[in-house]
Amino acid sequence: MAKKQRLDKVLSNVGYGSRAEIKRDCKRGLVVVNKAVVTNPGVQVDTDNDEILFDGERVEYREFIYLMLNKPDGYISATFDKFDPIVLDLIDPSYLVFEPFPVGRLDKDTEGLLVLTNDGKLSHRVLSPKNHVPKTYYAKIEGVVTEEDVAAFEDGVTFLDDGYKTMPAQLKILKSDEESEIELTIHEGKFHQVKRMFESVGKKVVYLKRISMGNLKLDENLALGEYRELTDEEVMLIEER
Numbered sequence: 001m002a003k004k005q006r007l008d009k010v011l012s013n014v015g016y017g018s019r020a021e022i023k024r025d026c027k028r029g030l031v032v033v034n035k036a037v038v039t040n041p042g043v044q045v046d047t048d049n050d051e052i053l054f055d056g057e058r059v060e061y062r063e064f065i066y067l068m069l070n071k072p073d074g075y076i077s078a079t080f081d082k083f084d085p086i087v088l089d090l091i092d093p094s095y096l097v098f099e100p101f102p103v104g105r106l107d108k109d110t111e112g113l114l115v116l117t118n119d120g121k122l123s124h125r126v127l128s129p130k131n132h133v134p135k136t137y138y139a140k141i142e143g144v145v146t147e148e149d150v151a152a153f154e155d156g157v158t159f160l161d162d163g164y165k166t167m168p169a170q171l172k173i174l175k176s177d178e179e180s181e182i183e184l185t186i187h188e189g190k191f192h193q194v195k196r197m198f199e200s201v202g203k204k205v206v207y208l209k210r211i212s213m214g215n216l217k218l219d220e221n222l223a224l225g226e227y228r229e230l231t232d233e234e235v236m237l238i239e240e241r
Contacts, residue, residue: 008041015097072224077105112210113218143203145180215240
């Protein structure tokens with residue numbers, strides 16, 4: 001059974017103005033539901049089946065949005081910051097009416113896959129420590145990464161600053177040299193985790209990019225700072241382990 005909602009809430013949620021503005025517009029006869037002018041903004045509407053027009057334009061309602069952003073360096077994974085640009089600065093205002101927020105965070109200098117949504121339940125499931133949704137990163141490392149590091153990460157390494165031992169992580173060496181290249185899959189989300197893990201084995205991360213979350217992979221066609229909506233199938237991939 002479709003869920004009914006107040007007309008003014010529906011219109012407000014998709015950017016047609018505040019409740020007060022929508023009340024005024026209803027009185028002006030700008031809102032039509034199923035071919036009838038509606039002057040009461042509190043009327044209940046079925047967003048799945050009712051046809052809603054605003055000033056002659058069909059209202060396309062949806063409760064949630066899901067965006068994949070290829071986050072560039074220099075942006076904070078937050079909805080507000082006093083000093084630095086935030087990831088929402090990259091998003092068109094037509095999406096901002098849904099009040100999206102980042103699912104988790106990437107450090108200011110970390111690039112790559114960041115999901116933005118207004119679906120709080122999905123975000124909670126993805127970030128819940130008990131669910132251990134994997135996240136995979138590509139990184140450049142100052143120092144020679146060895147098979148000993150691979151074994152140490154699989155066992156779990158101990159942070160130098162607070163003594164926390166990480167869950168087992170899967171380290172794949174792509175290039176081992178004075179500047180190594182690796183992929184690392186972790187199953188938790190501690191603060192600066194990848195950087196601190198390499199510090200634990202005497203090495204330094206010089207470039208970091210998230211390439212997947214769950215089974216959702218970063219779209220390689222997205223340039224830094226670009227984003228697109230996720231398909232229904234991709235939304236399901238976020239939580240897969």
